[in-house]
Amino acid sequence: MEPFRLIIGPDDNATALQLSARAVILFAFGVLCIRIAGRRTFAQYAPLDIVVALIACSNISRVMTGKAAFFPALSATLVLVILHRLLGHATLHWGLLSWLVKARPIKIIEDGEVDDEALRRAELSREDMLEAIRLEQVENPEDVAAASVEGSGKVSVVPKNTR
Helix, strand or coil: HHHHHHCCCCCCCCCCHHHHHHHHHHHHHHCCCCCCCCCCHHHHHCCHHHHHHHHHHHHHHHHHCCCCCCCHHHHHHHHHHHHHHHHHHHHHHHHHHHHHHHHEEEEEEEEEEEEEEEHHHHCCCCHHHHHHHHHHHCCCHHHEEEEEECCCCCEEEEEECCC
């Protein structure tokens, strides 16, 4: 343990070279955590995923700058990432847990009709909704068969068949 401590330095007074060594080690640790957590954690941006990502990044940042003890902070981060992964697997098997943890989609357009109440529930302005459908290459809500605000916050759009 002493040779490793020499490389990373003390938690309260590390040199620039030791902080650089921490950065390299933490980069590798971060990649390992992402691999353990799976691509869902950092790709879909569901609320739970964002919270886990923020906490993990915050912990790693504090370790790199010497504001937190190296091994205890890495242990806590790894526990958090593994817990997140286990929770993700558990939601596949238990519907009630999935319902509690995951956000549900909100249908905002059906057969060209905009549901203003659904827009309010999704906290989406009409201008934001119009932008979202334009990003899917649809100009007007009347040309949309269905559109929903997904659990990740992204708006999915199914255009009407124009043939």
